[in-house]
Amino acid sequence: MMWKAVRSWWKYLGAKASVHLDEVADPKVQLEQAIAEAREQHRKLTEQAATVIANQKQAQRRLDRALDEYERTKGSARQALVLVDREERAGEMEQAGRFEQAATSFAGRLIVLERQVDDLGKLVLDTTQAAEQAKIAVRQNATALQQKLEQREQLLSTLDQAKMHEQMNAAMHQLEASVGDDVPTFAQVQQKIDARLARAQGMAELTGSRIDVQMLEVQRAQADAEAQARLRDLAEELGLSSPRPALVAAPVPEVG
Secondary structure (H helix, E strand, C coil): CHHHHHHHHHHHHHHHHHHHHHHHCCHHHHHHHHHHHHHHHHHHHHHHHHHHHHHHHHHHHHHHHHHHHHHHHHHHHHHHHHHHHHHHHHCCHHHHHHHHHHHHHHHHHHHHHHHHHHHHHHHHHHHHHHHHHHHHHHHHHHHHHHHHHHHHHHHHHHHHHHHHHHHHHHHHHHHHCCCECCECCHHHHHHHHHHHHHHHHHHHHHHHHHHHHHHHHHHHHHHHHHHHHHHHHHHHHHCCCCCCHHHCCCCCCCCC
């Protein structure tokens, strides 16, 4: 029971470490690792296929040699029979007997070779099928590897786009967030500028109002001066004394 718990905990730790590694690992490095693994598998598959094809070729050469030997042995057996018949016709029974023994040996060898040819023929058939399957497997795996290489380029392009968006998002976030106690945020700077603009506009309105009031005062002082001048003219016509100083308009203040 204790061993089972320890083994379960060990598997958990391994899975946790694997998850953490996936989180911090660089996708580009992982992609290159996957491509390298695919290439290694293709290399091993190619080597295995080469071994299968080599076995087929070796079996084919053994079969060809066995067939050649079979044909030669068969020809020798026929020649021995011809010699047996010739010596018997000539009455050379002893010589005929020797040729007959040779013919028998050739016949025995033919039986062995026939079995070898049959076994080698089956072996060549099996290895030929295996070699064809190996060739197909290598071609299919080569196509799959090429597709992975093409997908790698697409994935790298997608990864670059993702990194670019991440950098843009980080830059925008940095503009919106404070980067330090002594550095204002973008929003704070914008608010400060808006406040200064509003204050400047308010001051401009106030200044404009003050100028309008002063203009009215100037106009009123001018009108008072004209009125005092007319009073003096009327007084002179009537032979009266000049208007009292209190009736004279007060001096106009300077516009500051």
